[in-house]
Amino acid sequence: MPITVVDPGISRADLHAMAERQFGDMVKAVVDVERGVMALGGDLHADEEAVLLDQGSHQRHLWGINLYPDQSDETWIEFDSMITVRPSSGNRSRCVESPSIREAVIAVVNRLVTS
Template structure:
């Protein structure tokens, strides 16, 4: 089992790629906290990254699971797909992120935390 790590300062794509190498190859799972502006990466499951953030003070309603495809550019490098996103009580009935504003917040957060080099 691979444990995740919290990212609160910029991290390079190269560092993420190195983490992904031992797991899924060219992509990595992440959970973002849209309220606190941090994310967890590298857990075997989105639930692992979610649990790590919850242990460090995040609120579940602020957490969204994504996948980062490190060899991709543009909007395709972020995939909104995770079981933790299914939240009918919050109006999200899919594994994706149904609300466009929330997707934009996630994109902005990831772009601020993941740098090219």
């Protein structure tokens, strides 16, 4: 599946269709909290990260997530990605540990994904 950089937006219905074609119920995404864009459609978060880096993003602003478009509560965004492991930057796990960065990721996703 080709990687898509989402800006200005994507519908949940389109996310659902993408999930069905790829992983069944989930779409991998990488969010650039500085530029306010999101890449979707890669088999790995690293694939989406590479596209955003090629487009001028900086790695320190990129965070990998999984989206479950059929879930309606806050669990539809899962913070779990290998690209997020950055001990030198204080993030020692696959989860985004900083509450402010998590909030920034959620804000970008909520702005880009429409009902």
